[in-house]
Amino acid sequence: MLQSFDALNEQAQRGDLVASYVLGMNLRHCYYVPDDNAALADKLLQASEFKDNGEALADIQQSYDYCEGVTRSERNRFYHYLERAAENGSVPAQEAIAELTPELYMAANNFAEISRDEYVEKRQRFVRQQVDFLTSAAQHGSLKAPDENNLQ
Template sequence: MALKIAAKNGDAEAKYIIARNLKYCFSASLDDTALQKKLNEIASYSDTASSTGSLIEKFNYCNKITQSERSQFFSYLADAANSCSVAALEYFAAITPEFYIKYQGFNSLTRDKYIHKRDAFIEQKVSFVKQAGLHGNELALKNLSYSYHSQQLTQNSLANSYALNKVIAQFTDNGDTYNRHTKFEQRQYLKLTAEELDSANEIYEHWISTIRANGAYYPSKY
């Protein structure tokens, strides 16, 4: 109850914690019948005892949370991300369009509506990943660099990826990360036109100055 009150009052971290709890409950059985069906399905597994215990534990934790409440996961997470919760921004970045579509029950939509929902989610996700990166989240910066490099994001892609690799190498304290992204940067440098290099340097300066102004850098575990 305290978390819900805090979230209602605009506490971004409370919204994030609620979102994580609702995400945890996404796959939990809604009632005794659904739980028994799952228990029957895993009865032949070699690690039945462990799996049974996990299912029952999750059911007991989540059984008072309705399907309607569970479906609010994305709204809580998006609200937290919009409030610049770095944890929420990073967590949102890890969500795939496929999971979003399934979680929201959009699989049965017509093709055009399905594509519209998917593309809207991807656009929102990219926006949140950029926000996380601007607040010094290294994993988000890596995600963006790869997205530009792989042409998932196509606008000025080479210059953006080069600039982001340079930013990561500038800030990271991890030797492996530094070496990897310095190599990426050096390879991309050889492919840049003079115009692209000028653009990349402007992009780099924008990232560097904004991250420093925001006052933090969050190293990646990966």
Template structure:
């Protein structure tokens, strides 16, 4: 009886929505450029040279500055109203080289990637929320996200990675950070690679993971503490690179040097203290040399992206 009541309420909500706002067919308003030639962005081969290997090749050349790191704010990518209202303008700006527009569009499409696609999907989400008895929070979130994404079709939503990569390829640090949060499974599904043969699937997935590391390395060398934290975790888990835990030690040291957050500093200082008994003095010296090298690059690049600065 309770489930029936919920479905009735959902039907009333949907009826009110459609009575106040005339629905727009997604296909009829899709920008012509996406109809004719959808953006496809695949991980580039060796887009960045990765410098997170101990004893690696000569680091990238950076421009000297006066020694002061400029704290860089990340743009507020959240939009008001309905995404479709903003879509064409952001798409055009992105294709003309506006990296922030590409980032904002990519982030909002990624948000819509998880939104209910139609009325049936929304009703299923509302029923699931009721079953979990979340006091209406998930119901409100699903309804709000559905309204925001209404009219943006599945093909457009799947373009989130293409726009983020467009900005990341141009060195836009917030986009490089955002790509690191995309799971390989999300990328493979959105890019249409989910049903590839096993060997091709593994190759595409590995290429994407490597690109994530490359983007993280670039972001970290421009002072992104978020990127340093992610690199530390990846290397500590020994999922990328060589000498993983020793490299994690180097990244932890950089985090401590750059953060202004006492809690974050203490957490990584604790990690460092525990590691003292694991590595030899020679290994620690090697890790510290890498840390000093990267800190010099960060200092020369002159920017700092705090981990809690949205």
């Protein structure tokens, strides 16, 4: 990921919606991956206690290797890239944002330390944005988006 990050970021900054979407989705994947060797060791230990096979451990290690070198602040910006693509009409980005939980959005944007009223307002704004993106995706033939008459 680190090898592609600069090129994708540069393309996204120039307005390339596909690059913005691809970067956003890759950073979203990396969001869940341990940041350092200590966190990796903890996650591998947890997985070994709850899984019977080595496949889960291999998947964790592979994800760690893929995301290694991508900082936590860069990983937290996945939403920024997805939002840019979604606002400019990328249906896959609109679908991806619609699938995010409000809790993930709030955590990734470091909104835990704001006042309760501001937190509620930002969360509600995000949910409204999700509905708007789903409506747009449905109008453009998205199979993931419900019929616009069923959106609440």
